[in-house]
Amino acid sequence: MPSVAVLVELLRRDTSGGQVKCWEHFAHAAARLPERPPADHTGTPLDLTVYFLGDREGVESLGPHVRLVMLPPVLSTAAMRSADGAEDVCDLAPWHPRLAALLPRHDVWHLTHSFAFATTAVRLDRRAARRSAPRPRLVASVHTDVPRLASLYTRYLAEQRLPGTHPGLDGLLAAGAETWLRRRRDRLLAPCERVLVPTPEGRAELARTLGPHRVGPLRRGIDHALFHPDPAARARLVREYGVPADRPLVLFAGRLDATKGLPLLAGSLRLLRARGCAAHLVAVGSGAEEDAVRRMLGPDATLLGPLPQDRLARVYAGCDVFAFPSRTETSGNVVAEAMACGLAVVLPEGAHTTHWLAEPGRDGIVVRHDDPRTWADALRPLLDGTAAREAVRRRAAATSRDRHPGWDRVLREDLLPVWSRPARTTHPLPRPDRTHGTPAS
Structure with missing residues (x-):
């Protein structure tokens, strides 16, 4: 049974962002794998430990062979966060002693970022190489x-x-x-035998540095049981949050700052209001632009703050349009979640998030220029015309249902074949008991 350590050097909490949620979904999918699967590479038994940052050390067991481990940061960025605290907390230390003590228990070390966990893993691997000692397999994935x-x-x-x-x-x-x-980043990825990237553009960039044989795909999945259309959601949203029931609701989910394009969206909605088009912004998240959005839109905006996934799913299903001007995403889980809930999504042309669309212009709208006037022009047909909006919503839900894979499938097809390849050597250190071999909570 290969033992895999996934290193996610971000703080885990209920309202964490897409990368943390991604690996939580993969861990739950791993816990659902059968104990004795078919004897092929996509059914290899798996022992999986996903390491996150946490306020204190602890373990959450998801099954006999799957666990989430939280380790306190050595040099946390929490003190450097802005007053709104919207940025992710990571660890800038060049060495994490506790992780270094735990990593030799695993056969495969999977890097997902470029801070303390990754630097610790790469330094340990280099030490082993200098001593000609047995080494783990290093792989990586690029999420941001x-x-x-x-x-x-x-x-x-x-x-x-x-x-x-x-x-x-x-x-x-x-x-x-x-x-x-x-x-x-490229120095940390250099010793990895395989690097997984969600988009063709990202794979092409890294292939130029690492070689195409070392770069592969890692798709994002969608939890269709959690994210789905719900005709009762709008009334619940009106009742719980006081949003208006008599106008279309435009949803934004993510950090409320300029890197995600929120000022652009708010400016376009203000233009539409001046043109007599009634619409209401619902924003989920926190960030530096909260007060500016309130000043710009006043009663035409409801800011809900960060929400856990179950409550976020209900908010999606109660809205009409998902507008996401961000160009910084490598994948954009929020777009897939919105489409699964049957929202008409509006995205920047050329952004990586548009890969979720099967028929741009039909199951989602792409906007050519990043200025409020162009975005207002793209949003207006969806806000003024119920028939046009509902047609896009139906196609978005159909694309999600037919083309967006679940997390179990992505684990089987994209990750297990990489993790289960023959190790470059057998690790000589004692192997722990699979249930109790991680830190005690």
Whole structure:
């Protein structure tokens, strides 16, 4: 039974973002694998430990061979978060001693980020290589374009906190941050025998650095039992949150900041209001633009804050349109969740999120330019015409049902074949009992 350690160096909580939720879904899918599967590579028995950051060390067991482990960060970014606290907490330490003590128990080390967990794993592997000692198999997956996101945040913060400084300084800082982080990411991925990426564009970029034989796909799944159309959801949304019942509801879910395009969306809705088009924004999440959105839209916006997945699913199903101007996503689970709930999705042309659409223009709308006027023009037919909106909603739900895989299928087809390949060597350290071999809670 291969023992796999997945390293997710983000804080796990009920309202965590897509990467944390992704690996929670994969862990639950692994717990549903049969104890004695067919003897083929997609049915290989699996021992899986997913490591997250947590306020304290602990273990949550999902089954005899699947567990979630929380480890406190060594150098947390929590103190560096903005006042709204919307950014993900990660660990910037170059070495995590507790993780280093636990990793040798596993055959496969799966990196998912480029901070403390990943640097610890790569340093351990390099030590073993220098000693000619047995080594684990290193694989990785790219869930967030951290260099590009850092570039956008650097520019954003410079504009907010260094106004009136040297012209172009924000661009120089942003470009420097992106270049440095991209080189750092590539150094950490270099020892990995396989790197999994959700989009064709991302795979092509890394194939130029790592070679095409080392890069493969990792799709995102969707929980169709949780996210689905619900005719009763709108009345519940009106009752619980006080949103208006007499106008279309436009939903946004994610960090409420400029990197996700929220000011662009709010500006387009303000234009529509000036043109006499009634619509109401429902925003889920937190971020630096909360107060600006309230000032811009006033009673035409309801901000719900971060929500856990079960409550978020009910909010999706109660809205009409999902508008998501973000260009920073590598996949965008929120788009798949909205389509599964039967919303008409509106996305930027060329964004990675458009890969969820089977027929752009029919099961979702793509917007060519990132300006409020163009977005207002794209949204208006969906908000003014019930028939047009319902046609897109029906096609979105059908695309989700017919083409978007569940998490169990993605685990079987994309991850198990990579994890179950023959190890490059047998690890000599004692193997723990599979049920009790991780830290005690």
